[in-house]
Amino acid sequence: MKILMFGRGVIATIYGWVLQQAGHDVEFYVRPGRAATYGDAVDLDLFDTRRRVWGQRVAEKWPVRYREALEPDHDFDLIVLSVPHHRLAEATAFLAPRAGQATVLIFGNLWTEPLAAIGALPADQIAWGFPQAGGGFGADGVLHGALLPSVVFGTLGQPPTDRERAVRQAFREAGLRIKERPDFRGWLWVHFASDAGMFSQGLRLGSLSQLAGATGDLREALLAGRELLPLLKARGVDLRRHRGGVLPFRAPTWLTAPVLAWLTAHVAPARVSLTAHSDPDAEEPREVCRDTLAEARRLGISVPRLEAAEPHFAREGTGRVLFSRVRAR
Ligand SMILES: NC(=O)C1=CN([C@@H]2O[C@H](COP(=O)(O)OP(=O)(O)OC[C@H]3O[C@@H](n4cnc5c(N)ncnc54)[C@H](OP(=O)(O)O)[C@@H]3O)[C@@H](O)[C@H]2O)C=CC1
Numbered sequence: 001m002k003i004l005m006f007g008r009g010v011i012a013t014i015y016g017w018v019l020q021q022a023g024h025d026v027e028f029y030v031r032p033g034r035a036a037t038y039g040d041a042v043d044l045d046l047f048d049t050r051r052r053v054w055g056q057r058v059a060e061k062w063p064v065r066y067r068e069a070l071e072p073d074h075d076f077d078l079i080v081l082s083v084p085h086h087r088l089a090e091a092t093a094f095l096a097p098r099a100g101q102a103t104v105l106i107f108g109n110l111w112t113e114p115l116a117a118i119g120a121l122p123a124d125q126i127a128w129g130f131p132q133a134g135g136g137f138g139a140d141g142v143l144h145g146a147l148l149p150s151v152v153f154g155t156l157g158q159p160p161t162d163r164e165r166a167v168r169q170a171f172r173e174a175g176l177r178i179k180e181r182p183d184f185r186g187w188l189w190v191h192f193a194s195d196a197g198m199f200s201q202g203l204r205l206g207s208l209s210q211l212a213g214a215t216g217d218l219r220e221a222l223l224a225g226r227e228l229l230p231l232l233k234a235r236g237v238d239l240r241r242h243r244g245g246v247l248p249f250r251a252p253t254w255l256t257a258p259v260l261a262w263l264t265a266h267v268a269p270a271r272v273s274l275t276a277h278s279d280p281d282a283e284e285p286r287e288v289c290r291d292t293l294a295e296a297r298r299l300g301i302s303v304p305r306l307e308a309a310e311p312h313f314a315r316e317g318t319g320r321v322l323f324s325r326v327r328a329r
């Protein structure tokens with residue numbers, strides 16, 4: 001397949017590498033002028049768990065190809081669109097007139113109705129998925145991350161179309177197991193709420209990385225997630241269809257918090273997925289928390305832990321966040 005990764009973010013880079021390794025022809029679309037600043041190779045430092053449970057360390061310089069323009073008559077078969085949810089509207093507006101004949105895989109967090117989130121992109125060209133990888137670029141420019149052996153794909157109630165099956169096949173050929181989620185709208189929202197629980201407590205400490213190995217703070221994150229279950233129900237999510245996703249929030253925290261703490265302290269792929277999120281000024285965690293809290297308020301759901309963390313993600317009139325000001329003191 002000829003594949004265009006949109007942007008050169010964390011997820012686009014990890015899966016671009018995986019797909020190219022599987023023999024696909026991979027290029028990155030970056031904003032005009034950006035290719036030179038990114039440089040012609042990515043420094044990867046990954047734990048790849050596709051073949052080994054504890055992960056195989058990959059440290060390599062991966063030469064990549066960029067394009068800074070996209071015309072609708074391109075011949076890409078697949079465009080992978082993986083951006084933070086608050087950047088999706090801008091990205092879909094750019095891509096809608098340029099999608100050509102490609103299938104567009106929406107591959108990330110969402111908190112709105114999925115079909116509204118794709119804007120003017122043609123709905124019959126869309127596939128839905130979610131990465132099972134994590135990480136971040138360090139100050140040294142190296143991408144530190146972990147790749148899990150599966151990847152999530154979903155549909156909005158219908159069986160996968162031919163296009164959607166072809167995308168699953170491309171990921172399967174890359175050695176990834178496909179986890180199929182027929183109520184993907186609900187799955188995405190459960191995931192978003194669970195991120196809000198984690199991010200709210202990470203922001204309280206400075207960044208998500210601080211949660212690694214921290215039993216008490218992970219307990220708070222799990223309880224913050226538990227408080228969001230009524231919000232999901234109020235949004236119409238049938239939680240019985242997402243038992244696996246909500247189990248960590250329903251299970252007793254005397255059990256789950258120490259297990260999570262142990263995993264994130266001692267198991268390299270789990271540890272790296274958290275510790276790579278060390279940027280105290282990262283915007284996405286704040287946007288996730290803001291949007292979740294706004295929805296809880298709109299629907300009149302009490303979320304005391306998220307609310308208590310609000311000073312760390314609230315926006316000032318100027319657009320700066322309160323938290324940056326507190327840190328600067
Ligand atoms: N990172 C992680 O560990 C995980 C992330 N996810 C989810 O995956 C998705 C992607 O996350 P991640 O890879 O971390 O995000 P990043 O912020 O690392 O990457 C986004 C990329 O998209 C580019 N981009 C965004 N908007 C545009 C635009 N309009 N035009 C051109 N380029 C654009 C950005 O470029 P620029 O810098 O120029 O804006 C950047 O390169 C998110 O939904 C996230 O929640 C899920 C699991 C784990």
Ligand SMILES: CC(C)(CO)C(=O)C(=O)O
Nearest residue numbers: 133134135195198273277
């Ligand atoms: C919580 C975290 C950081 C896991 O890597 C994430 O970004 C996600 O799964 O959405």
